[in-house]
Amino acid sequence: MTVEQDFEAVDQFPVGMRVLAVDDDQTCLRILETLLHRCQYHVTTTDSAQTALELLRENKNKFDLVISDVDMPDMDGFKLLELVGLEMDLPVIMLSAHSDPKYVMKGVKHGACDYLLKPVRIEELKNIWQHVVRKSKFKKMKSIVINDDHSQGNSDQNGVKANRKRKDQFEEVEEEDEERGNENDDPTAQKKPRVLWTRELHNKFLAAVDHLGVEKAQPKKILELMNVDKLTRENVASHLQKFRSALKKITNEANQQANMAAIDSHFMQMSALKGLGGFHNQRQIPLGSGQFHGGAATMRHYPLGRLNSFGGVFPHVSSSLPRNHNDGGYVLQGMPIPPLDDLNNKAFPSFTSQQSSLMVAPNNQLVLQGHQQSSYPSLNPGLSPHFEINKRLDDWSNALLSTNIPQSGVHSKPDALEWNHFCNSDAAQAGFIDPLQMKQQPANNLGPMTDAQLLRSSNPIEGLFVGQQKLENGSMPSNAGSLDDIVNSMTPKEQSQAELFEGDLGFGWHNSSLRTCI
Amino acid sequence: MDAHVAQLQMQYRNYILSLYQQGFLDDQFTELKSLQDDGTPDFVAEVLSLFFDDCVKLVGNMARALDQTGTVDFSQVGANVHQLKGSSSSVGAKRVKGLCINFKELCEAKNYEGCVRCLQQVDIEYKTLKAKLQDMFNLEKQIVQAGGIVPQVDIN
Numbered sequence: 001m002t003v004e005q006d007f008e009a010v011d012q013f014p015v016g017m018r019v020l021a022v023d024d025d026q027t028c029l030r031i032l033e034t035l036l037h038r039c040q041y042h043v044t045t046t047d048s049a050q051t052a053l054e055l056l057r058e059n060k061n062k063f064d065l066v067i068s069d070v071d072m073p074d075m076d077g078f079k080l081l082e083l084v085g086l087e088m089d090l091p092v093i094m095l096s097a098h099s100d101p102k103y104v105m106k107g108v109k110h111g112a113c114d115y116l117l118k119p120v121r122i123e124e125l126k127n128i129w130q131h132v133v134r135k136s137k138f139k140k141m142k143s144i145v146i147n148d149d150h151s152q153g154n155s156d157q158n159g160v161k162a163n164r165k166r167k168d169q170f171e172e173v174e175e176e177d178e179e180r181g182n183e184n185d186d187p188t189a190q191k192k193p194r195v196l197w198t199r200e201l202h203n204k205f206l207a208a209v210d211h212l213g214v215e216k217a218q219p220k221k222i223l224e225l226m227n228v229d230k231l232t233r234e235n236v237a238s239h240l241q242k243f244r245s246a247l248k249k250i251t252n253e254a255n256q257q258a259n260m261a262a263i264d265s266h267f268m269q270m271s272a273l274k275g276l277g278g279f280h281n282q283r284q285i286p287l288g289s290g291q292f293h294g295g296a297a298t299m300r301h302y303p304l305g306r307l308n309s310f311g312g313v314f315p316h317v318s319s320s321l322p323r324n325h326n327d328g329g330y331v332l333q334g335m336p337i338p339p340l341d342d343l344n345n346k347a348f349p350s351f352t353s354q355q356s357s358l359m360v361a362p363n364n365q366l367v368l369q370g371h372q373q374s375s376y377p378s379l380n381p382g383l384s385p386h387f388e389i390n391k392r393l394d395d396w397s398n399a400l401l402s403t404n405i406p407q408s409g410v411h412s413k414p415d416a417l418e419w420n421h422f423c424n425s426d427a428a429q430a431g432f433i434d435p436l437q438m439k440q441q442p443a444n445n446l447g448p449m450t451d452a453q454l455l456r457s458s459n460p461i462e463g464l465f466v467g468q469q470k471l472e473n474g475s476m477p478s479n480a481g482s483l484d485d486i487v488n489s490m491t492p493k494e495q496s497q498a499e500l501f502e503g504d505l506g507f508g509w510h511n512s513s514l515r516t517c518i
Numbered sequence: 519m520d521a522h523v524a525q526l527q528m529q530y531r532n533y534i535l536s537l538y539q540q541g542f543l544d545d546q547f548t549e550l551k552s553l554q555d556d557g558t559p560d561f562v563a564e565v566l567s568l569f570f571d572d573c574v575k576l577v578g579n580m581a582r583a584l585d586q587t588g589t590v591d592f593s594q595v596g597a598n599v600h601q602l603k604g605s606s607s608s609v610g611a612k613r614v615k616g617l618c619i620n621f622k623e624l625c626e627a628k629n630y631e632g633c634v635r636c637l638q639q640v641d642i643e644y645k646t647l648k649a650k651l652q653d654m655f656n657l658e659k660q661i662v663q664a665g666g667i668v669p670q671v672d673i674n
Contacts, residue, residue, distance in 0.1 A: 027569040027605035097604035119546050121610040
């Protein structure tokens, strides 16, 4: 039964969930990594947003969830958030030392599933897996409903048309007139078979589109090229429409549209929009702008991911959210207390959050309503249900993105054990206090250097350490040698240094985490 | 030997407690310690070393930023302060974090003198903490070397 299936998936799921953690602050990153390990997730870390994107693009299915810091030098965390949502449609959690609600709002608007404050506690991380489940469940439902639309044919012609109309409204991208015409023109009375856009099917579609050219591709021709039995032009047409809009969104990212929302909302429209009356412009998540319907709109967008996820399925949720939230756009009234109180929705279930997130609330309902849907699309046995859908959506972006993304050098994560030779700071020695003195300091330490460079510079460390005891490697395990290195380096102990690195880490976890650090 | 170990352990306990009492460390440090286990015996040391690396780097950045002849880019200073605040709060470096909060305000107020002074304080503070923690680690080592186990200190 569907319910059990999902529960099973959920039960196994949190363990081994693959998280990509991005934070330029190595201290925080290290802590985050350990916390995540404690939660039994599989963790990959990087201190560069660019690297993170590369990793994700390399293989979209390699990760289930992304956690990213907000303030990063090479790319704004919000930007990364957008891109990830757009290209990979993965849940993204923001992390920051900024408790200012404005940042939280910004995160929400850009499509963050959640926003955590530093210092992050393990309790907060223990439940983040729910975002992944939620997202994938929603995708499943979207696809079911989409197929429903196709199959309803005459029996629900009006409803279908109404849905499509609304979809048209929501479409951020200019409607392809011919598509619209095609779709609305199709009064065929016969019941259309369910079409499941499996990977193979989609690949054929992609191939056909590719052959014809994205701009020029027409459903009829695509259909012919695809040569798939029982596929109708309408199926192709609507799929093409979605494809194109997804494309446009990807290429429009510079316009700072919340693309993830757009894709989601796109699907959302396809899903049970019945009742989603009040949900206009839901796709638009402009940044900090007043394009929303009054204050309520900001609320509407706060649980962005969630609204996207739930809106279509929980009309009551969507309709009540906007009206009830009059915080002047500030969703959180004191982190991390979730604004659950403000939502006079149904009782929020046991997920009393350590997370200040609305996500928790609808979760149960999502599950319940989700099960009202009939059978989920069949999934490849080898894949976790959550990723099948991801892949399907991701495929769209796949073909296009590979060429668009500028490559950048991978920023190597400094070896944690190289207890900062940089902290030699002649500065420190000179008892640097006066910034003006810095001018006189040797340039090598003060010039702009990457962290890697800093850490690798081999200036001897002096004077920083009060405790001058020589610490033997034997007693202090290698990793802790970090603090020891300073002392050690004062004596010629090159070999001990060497020992401290790759060689004899002896800590499996550390090894793996290093390995996955980029 | 046991007496020696016991004595070391007592010394260790007191030392840790004093660090908390004097406001050098806070609950977050306790959290960090709780993340350390047999499988990750050096976690705290490692994180702290990263933190102190960060301190050096950030303080250096801020010094440079404040050193500009001409206009000082306070937002740059502020960005570094923010980061330091984040990492210090993550490791439980209470005093450093506290200083960062003040520092941030000074940056926003573009108070040059105030910033310079605050930076000096930050510099002193993190170095002091570093020394203190090094002493703590040394004590741990001694205990282990003497055949004992490093006690879990309950901060109440």
